[in-house]
Amino acid sequence: MPGVETDSISRERSRTGRWLHEHALLLVCLAIFLLCLVGMAVSGYQVYTDDRLEHGGTAIAFGDYFRSGHFIEATFENWESEFLQMGAYVVLTIFLFQKGSSESKPMGERTPQDEDPRHAAVGPGTPWPVRRGGIWLVLYENSLAIFFFVLFALSFWFHAVGGAEVYSAEQAQHGLPTVGVIEYLGTSQFWFESMQNWQSEFLAVAAIVGASVYLRQRGSPESKPVATPHHETGA
Template identity: 45%
Template sequence: MSVNPKKHSFFYRNGLSIVFLSLFMVTLVAQAYSGWKQHNQELQDHQAQEIGLGTYLQSGHFISATFENFESEFLQMALYVLLTVGLRQIGSAESKSLDEKEEVDRAPVTGKDAPWPVRKGGWVLKIYSNSLSIVFFLLFFISWGLHLYGSWQDHNVEQVLKHEPKDTVLQFLAQPTFWFETFQNWQSEFLSVCSIVFLTIYLRQKGSPESKPVDAPHLETGK
């Protein structure tokens, strides 16, 4: 199908990305500012010197809080993309059909408008065919590593404030703090995915691609 993007405005063509990216930036700035204030309050409580916003943005407190959330989101999306290849949920708008092959299952066909990896073929096409889940998992592992680094650094700041020795990263991993932060985020993401998979069986939102048509039977699977 040919696409003529010039017939629509830039915002109309990219509105979903623009709105969510804007919301992300606004809330990230709000998180940074409020986290800075909170962290300085904690430093005051321990009679320690406050830090500037620029220093805070490089601190373990900010890095840990930021990538703790990124990590769980990327894990959620990676598993969702991968598991929906083979698993089904009868009646869900988020599931492929129980019996029929769908458009996403067909073998890629080369053509002048096909992406370069499709025209290239071979191992390049193999990687491209799984690139969405690969990138989400890569982003997850990077975020997990930065969450660990930030949480460890923040933990050692607390150790210094309490006049206790710093811990190595292995000593920190043996403690429950990091794992508590990790699992409380993971479980919330798994619950949110389960919610949209199940609720789209019975509930509708007219006009949304995440919903079945309003008049679709409950046990009709997919969109």
């Protein structure tokens, strides 16, 4: 019946709209990421092609560019620093504090994040590793840091893989010997590429930790309430 079909469509749209609302932050960030990645690929391909032509080479297909050291190195060099930053921040905020910062746990008191899950009441919605216990719980209660450090390690390696190809190509142009991935890890070029990104990530973390003591952004969970005194720490 038309009325039943209309109600079904309305309910489906309502569920879809609710799902989009509940996941909007993740979806928007992923959309911006994809747009920027596409922009990086397009512009990087043009830079790479121009460089090849200037040195007497030939252009490659756009699809082949994604397998080139130029694209791999540029992509994972940046991902590496981001995942290092997030992993280190997750771990450092367990033990370290900043008085007055919204990014710090309150000082001198226990928070829900400090509670031992082994003593928690178990219900239907309790995560499976908590109900199971043992090694599964040990892994799960550290899974956020593990997640970021695994991604950091993978990005670190692919940065080295792509960077070794780019570095070797430049060496060959100057009549110098090429290097393997392990050899490239020992070059100053690799560590220059890494450190120039790492320093900026930790500067950004320090900036929000320090700025959130005195500055506010109404409506953002990264800020304390606007009227909160500067000395009050955490949420």
